Amino acid sequence: MNDHATPVLLLNPPRTTTAELLAQAAAWRGHDVVAHARQAEGRETYWYGGPLAADALSGRLGLGLLEPADDWLTTVPQDLLRRSVRLTTLAGARSLGRPAFVKPPSEKIDLLPAAVYEDASALPAALDDGTPVLVSEVVEFAAEYRLFVRDGEVAAGSRYAVHGRPDPAPLDPRAEAFAREVLKATADGLPSAVCVDIGRLGDGGWAIVEANMAWFAHCYAAEPDRVLDVVLRAAGPLPRVSDRDRPFVRAPRTRPNERAAR
Incomplete structure (x- = not known):
């Protein structure tokens, strides 16, 4: 039987190479490393895994997941950025008349790989126009x-x-x-x-x-x-998040709508 006083590192399957390395490091520190949310319920839980599963489990497990703001890259000094970057929507990206690097702002979307798109016709038609994206000058x-x-x-x-x-x-x-x-x-x-x-x-x-x-x-x-x-x-217990970090706690996301044609 697991000791409920022992902290838990929850690794959502399938495990990546990084997840395995972190599992070894956590186990060495005395954490219980588990693969299922039910094994973490009611315990001091930490998370490593994808955002879709995180959104489904963070409220249930009381997690405070920190992430940068979607528009952070657009706010950094230009001499550290060395290119133009703006936060817009997929509709805005489709209006561009030149090649651009387009990516989701903070997580992967299978239908929108981070890549250089030569023109609007190369952007995925199956995603809603309102999907937020970062559009960058190509470097x-x-x-x-x-x-x-x-x-x-x-x-x-x-x-x-x-x-x-x-x-x-x-x-x-x-x-x-x-x-x-x-x-x-x-x-x-x-x-x-x-x-x-x-x-x-x-x-x-x-x-x-x-x-x-x-x-x-x-x-x-x-x-x-x-x-x-x-x-x-x-990615630890929400009560442990500092006041300074509270603005960076991730709110569960509504997934971008995929159009019916596939």
Whole structure:
């Protein structure tokens, strides 16, 4: 029988490689690692998994899931962004007459992969016009890095791609230096536990890529135990969320409507 005083890390199946690494780190700390919500009910519960399942379970389990605001990327200093970005709707993206990088603001939508769309005809017709999207000027990142951030500091990090292809490796000093610059300028607008991606451009300059929820981010080559520190802060019991983080607590989402034609 499980001890109800023991904290729980709930990992919704199927498990990813990152989930397995976090499970090992959590078990080493003495957490019970479980796969079903019924095993977590009435207990101090933490979450790692997708947003759809999180929306279904967060109220039932009393979770406070932290995430950046949908429009955060549009608010950062231009010298750290190095491109134009705006939050609009799929209808707005369809009105563009030029190639653009289009993505959902804070989570994946199967029918709308984050990608460069050459024109409006390439955007999925099966999604409702009101679906929120971020539309960005097209830039090429030579290398991309993931930062797991806690209290405005990089707790763990990793390179994850080179020229758009997966290539995990430890953070290098240049990435760490730019990360410090980014967090000094932007941490006040982010939850205390979050995932921030940065990248080196083809011209050698650096830019912010995006920010996402830490509780649904791959760790790549980052140290799993340090990643777990961020995940536990970002996806734990709602009563433990600080006043500062309350504005960043995720409200369960209404899923974008898919049109009848499939």
